Amino acid sequence: MDWITGIQKAIDYVEDHLTDEIVYEEIAKRAYSSSFHFQRIFHVICGFTLGDYIRIRRLSLAGRELAESNAKVIDIALKYGYDTPESFSRAFTRFHGSSPIQVKNGAAVKSFSRLSVKLALSGGTIMDYRMETKEAFDLIVKKKRFPKNTELTTVEITGFWAECSKDGTIDKIIRYADDKIFGKNIVGVSFEYEGDDSEFPYGIGASYGGNKITDHDLSVVSIPAHTYVVFQCVGKMPEAFQKTCQYICTEFFPTSEYQPIGLEFEAYPSPDVQNPDYTCEIWVAVEKKK
Template sequence: MDWISGIQKAVDYVEDHITEELDYSEIAGQAYSSGFHFQRIFSILCGYTLGDYIRMRRLTLAGSELAATNAKILDIAVKYGYDTQESFSRAFTRFHGVSPSQARSGAGIKAFSRLYVKLTLDGGHMTDYRIVTQEAFPIVCKRIKKPSRKELTNADIAGFWQQCGKDGTIPALCRYLPEENIFGQCIVGASFGKDAGDDKYPYAIGVCYNGEPVSEKDFTIVEIPAHTYAVFPCAGKMPEAFQRLYHRVSSEFFPASEYRPCGGTDFEAYPSPDIDDPGYTCEIWIAVEKK
């Protein structure tokens, strides 16, 4: 399954279950992807987050019901995922520019249309990559404490990196780095697939593990299964360069390549924290299989 058809299948699942409590890992599973990785790609390709899409679609449908039915405002609020009429009214007013009672009285409201993904002619860019076949290996890491069934944004990940940079996590991890490993001396961000515990916490910061006893209580050792990886070098100021590369890989490389993402654990390998350097370099490792 490529990213285009995968996103469409995930969107169809969202629309079919729009009035239910949505599990973000289940949505990602429709595209055979890990939870955070799918949310990241969705955001890069669509220009808004998966959570934003769900909220805007729910508020659109709620507005239509207010205008067309006599259902109680509280009943509509609960139907579309709001615990109270007050929280629904605040969200509704921010989105539509009018209150629910004004919408019921005939005031104009807004509509955010259902997403249909189309493949458009694009490309003409060179994308450097290499294919690496890697045996199983362990990493030692600290997981973000946010379950994969919930929305996980880029702001959550950025905050997690900042926290780990301030609280001593990163230098502590570096003590477990083997002299030789597939990522060199890089710290990695791991977007776990279902083969490495995506049902728990989908993202972690870690390093390849040298086997020394781990004394930190909030560190875990995760065995990464054997995979083939497509590895893409990224250069430029972050996060702009990172987002541009992910967009190109998702919209151009995979549709034209003999490979596709396989839902395994993906990595970003960072050699240093100096991400504001316009010449910064890092790598994206995506677990793949042949189509």
């Protein structure tokens, strides 16, 4: 399945379940992706989070129902996932600019239409990339587990990086690292292929050089052999990273013979991410489209 079709199937699933409890992992499965990876790509492409989309679509539909029917406010609140009329009224008023009662009395409502993925004429972007085929290798990492069915943003991941930099974890990783795979870069990676149904682990690490590990908060993970497309990302973070990801998702993969398989590394050479000439790499594991 190509990336565009997968995103559309995921959006269709959301739309079909707006009055149900929505499990983020189930959405991501429609795109053959992990919850973390799908939420991040969705945010890059759309400019708002998956959670924002779900909330605003529900409030949009709730506004239309209140304006066009005799439904009670409490029934609409419960239908769209709010535990109390008060919490519904607060969210409703923030979005529409009018309370549910005011809307029932004729106040205007806002409309937020459903997303539809379309292939549009775009491109003209020049971006260097290279193909790398790597045999299986070991990664030395510090992991942190995040609940799968929660809204994930760059804030959580950025906070984990800041924590590892402050407490000396990155310095410890460097002591065990070699430069065979990623050079001297430190990498971020999501391990969607391990863990239980409720969590996914995100790791910060480096290619493992083989020295005996005496720091018990670090672990070694075996990465299977893969082919990667490697993109260079130049500029101040996180803007340059988001721009590169948008290109990868909206221009490269829709027209490429390859598709992502869910494993991705972000390779950073230093913490100097505010430098306008900062250069890092995004490694995306791929396979040929069937």
